Amino acid sequence: MAQLKQYNHEKIENNWKDKWFKDNIYEAVDFSEKPKKYILAELPYPSGKSLHIGHMMRYTVPEIYSRFLRMKGYNVLFPMGWDSFGLPAETYAQKAGITPQEAIAQAAVDYKKAMQDMGYAIDWSREINTCDPDYYKWTQWTFKKLWEKGLAVQKEMPVWWCKELGVLADEEVLPAPDGDGRISERGGYKVERKQFKQWVLDIPAYADRLIADLDKVDYQDSVKAAQKAWIGRKEGINITYQVLESNATITCFTTTPVNWGATFIVVAPEHPVLTALVDKGNTEVWNFIDRMKAQSDLERESKEKEGVFTGRYVKNHVTNKDIPIWVANFALMDVGTGAVQGCPGHDRRDFEFAKKYGIPIARVVVGEDGYDGPIENVNQVVQAGDKGKMVNSDFLDGMEFAEAMQKTMDYFEEKGWGKRVVTYKMRPQVFSRQRYWGEPIPLIYKQDGTIEAVADEALPVELPPMKNFASLSENKEWVQTIDSAGNPARRETDTMPTWAGSNWYYLRYVDPNNAEMLADLNKTKYWFPVDMYFGTAAHTTAHLLYSRFWFKFLYDIGAVPLDEPYMYRMSGGMLLGPDGHAMSKTRGNVINPQEVLESYGADAARISLAFLGPYEGTYPWNPQGLVACHRLVKTIYEAGGKVASVKAEQKTLVKLHKLIKKTTRMMEELKLNTAISEIMIFTNHIKKLEKISDEIWKDFVKVIAPFMPFVAEELWQEANSFGEWKKENSVHLQTWPKFDESLAKEEEINLPIQINGKMRAIILVPADLSEDEAKELAMKDTTIASHIKEKEIKKVVYVPNKILNFVLS
Structure with missing residues (x-):
């Protein structure tokens, strides 16, 4: 009996990671003749002492997949x-009593070490940092363009504000403990929504292209639907009303102008028309407005509809009736025009509001049920999307609902x-952002009040070091500058948001050291589009849209050679604590990854994360799973002591080729958890063998290499008797093993049998049966026979080796 090898993960990992990263064996080669694969994972915010276990879940699956592709012959x-910019790093620096620059410098080192400790196959020659002036020079250049x-452009926008701290980001604001409004995270000060002049990017100008070009990419339908829903394109009409006894007007946007049924107008609490309509002494209205301004848009939309009458009216164009103007929580200033017309007979939201406040409800559409009486409950409301015919609507009477809306728009125009x-x-x-830690905006204000951009040759506008880093405006010396004519001027003191650097980071990876442009066009043409983009579900809409917009703009100005950055998006789930709750220090359920690596090793940590389930799922951390995976790695390592130059047993050879076939397919489909299951099955087999053929062993080591890179490298070097380290001999630069179909072919399979789409039995049958043979065997099963009995078989759906479904009458 061969003597078992002793597994020491710490010794193995320290040996190989130093060699891999010193020689950068995972280097991606520009313009290689190999087919390329660009696999992207969202870059992290380095806002703590190290990566947490949730980061490792997010990166391990795409990293294993990238290793597989490299072994399949791709230039990966x-x-x-x-x-690095933004609130997470700034908040961490404040709590640690250091500057953001110091915090990021140390965090980048610590995060990189954590990734190397996990054995991640990263090309570190392309490492970027969004707070590096050489990087954000090009962020500033793009903003300038x-x-x-x-x-x-600059635009008045609603933001959170308090007199003690000024403008606050959404992340810095919390619900008040008493439920009344919001407070600042720091200091607990009462905050409110105020209109402040902000720099904004006109992404809606690209909205139609952002929708249409989804046809160019292979995103999942759910991702495309989320993109379209976020954009929310609507065709409608702006209708302008004259306020009675006033020079003021109110313009309402609607997609469904059932104006013969319009009985009130609603304006947002922030609407500027209110200062002209509501007396300062009307405390009921102004108190309501102040209360609404203390709530976020999401809070206002999710709460019960409420409002207050202003005491003013407009005249309905077609009924000639005076209708009241209300302020309500469901009208938002930056949606549509900030004002809507209430047609409660034909909009369920309007119905609930009108019912609550006793506003008249008029019927002008009759639904398919033909009922034309009073609308007394919400189920009687016929609204956009429903079929119906017009009534009580003058020349529209009898017309189909949808057609009548277009005719109304024609009439109003x-x-x-x-x-x-x-x-x-x-x-x-x-x-x-009115913060310090962000990219300075490369604009200056001249003495005459106009704005000019900083010259290209003067970029980057560097962020000055500051001990007190609340706001750039406090650095008077930095603020003072001169314009292009040499006259005194002042710098813009707002900085860019966290989104800025992440809008284009994926582009800089292809040419990280280029001092002349964002990235060389030929390199971009070679590597783009990104083949697969892994990230969190939370970034599937906003980040994806923002970065697609940024990239399209760069295409329009000739800075990139194509107009879509990503071909496919894979959204990951979340790793919970062992108790099933989100990890948090207050719950005490945070898993320290360093302790995991020290106790069990990186290989066990990697496969335990990949074994949790599909990438898009959410799972609790499973300590028992980690122990089992450590046992698997140890068993495989110890099996290396049984390797010998012997002829392979036919049974083991068949199992190996089935393993290769199955794991190849599973890796291609990103079913890493089931691929690990197959590795476990094969490991249980070889564990029972007295000796293992060296040829079988070498192919097996290649199969485990993407999952357990450290142990695989150790075993590969031993199996091939490599003495001196040479990067070309690394297992990770070898070719993925091929399977022999004649050996990998399944002799028997478990065939699921369905009746009308419901699973009723699973039967063991020979592989590759014809449909008639499968039907014959299925009919002999007593369960299936009892379900069919005398019923007529209308149709049979058979997918060989997959499923047999009987469709009965």
């Missing part, structure tokens, strides 16, 4: 960098009461 780019094209428009739920992206 799997890069990494640090999304956006400004020159009129896509970066002819009368000069309205104008057709296209609107988007997606708003301009707020692109400035």
Whole structure:
């Protein structure tokens, strides 16, 4: 009996990671003759002492996949960098009593070490950091181009504000403990929504392209649907109402102008028309407005509809009736025009509001049920999307509902009461922060009040070091500058948001050291589009849209050779604590990855994360799973002591080729958890063998290499008697093993049998049966026979080796 080898993960890992990263064996080669694969994982915020176990879940699956592709013969780019600007790093620096620069410098080192400790196959020659001046020079350059094209403008926008701290980001605001409004995270000060001038990017200008070009990519349907829903394209009409006894007007956007049924108008609490309509002494209205301003848009939309009458009216164009103007929580200033017309007979939200406040409800559409009486409950509301015919609507009577809406728009345009428009739920992206830690905006204010951009040759505008880093405006010396004519001027003190650097980081990876442009066009053409982009579900909509917009703009100005950055998006789930709750220090359920690596090793940690389930799922951390995976790695390592130059047993050879066939397919389909199951099955087999053929062993080591890179490298070097380290001899640069179909072919399979789509039995049958043979065997099963009995078989659906479904009458 061969003597078992002793597994020491620490010794093995320290030996190989130093060699791999010193020689950068995972280097991606520009313009290689091999087919390319660009596998991208979202870069992390380095806002703590190290990566947490949730980060490792997010990166392990794409990293294993990238290793597999490399062994399959692809020139793989799997890069990494640090999304360093923004609130996470600033908050961490404040708590640690250091500057953000110091925090990021140390965090980048610690995060990189953590990734190397996990054995991640990253090309570190392409490492980027969004707070590096050489990087954000090009972020500033792109912003400057956006400004020159009129896509970066200043606009009054609602933001959180308190007198003690000024403007706050959404992340810095919390619900008040008493449930009344919001407070600042720091200090617990009462905050409110105020209109402040902000830099915004006109993403809606690209909205139609962002929708249409989804046809160019292979995103999942759910991702495409989320993108379209976020954009929220609507075709409708802006209708302008004259306020009675006033010079003021109110313009309402609607997609469904059932104006013969319009009985009230609603304006947002922030609507500027209110200062002209509501007396300062009307405390009921102003108190309501102040209360609404203390709530976020999401809070206002999710709460029960409430409002207050302003005491003012407009006249309905077609009924000639005076209808009241209300302020309500469901009207949002930056959606549509900030005002809507209430047609409670034909909109369920309007119905609930009108019912609550006793506003008249008029019927102007009769549904398919033909009921034309009073609308007394919400189920009687016929609204957009429903079929119906017009009533009580003058020349529209008898017309189909949908057609009548277009005729109404025609009529209102002819009368000069309205104008057709296209609107988007997606708003301009707020692109400035009144904070220190962000990219300085490369604009200056001249003495005459105009704005000019910093010259290209003067970029980057570097962020000055500051001990007190609340705001750039406090650094008076830095603020003072001169314009292009040499006259005194002042710098813009707003900085860019966290989104700025992450809008284009994936582009910089292909040419990280280029001092002349964002990235060489030929390199971009070679590597793009990104073949697969892994990230969190939380970034599937906003980040994806923002970065697609940024990339399309770069295409329009000739900076990149194509207009879509990503071909496929894979959204990951979440790793919970062992108790099934989100990991948090207050719950005490945070898993320290360093302790995991010290106790069990990186290989066990990697496969335990990949074994949890599909990438998009959410799972609790499983300590028992980690122990089992450590046992698996140890068993495989110890099996290396039984390897000998002997002829392979036929049974083991068949099992190996089945393993290779199955894991190849599973890896291609990103079913890493089931691939690990197959490795476990094969390991249980070889564990029972007295000796293992060296040829079988070498192919097996290749199969485990993407999952357990450290142990695989150790075993590969031993199996081939390599003495001196040479990078070309690494197992990770070898070719993925091929399977012999004649050996890998399954002799018997478990065939699921369905009746009308419901699983009723699983029977063991020879592989590759014909449909008639499968039917014959299935009919002999007593369970299936009892379900069919005398019933007529209308149809049979048979997928060989997969499923047999009887469709009965």
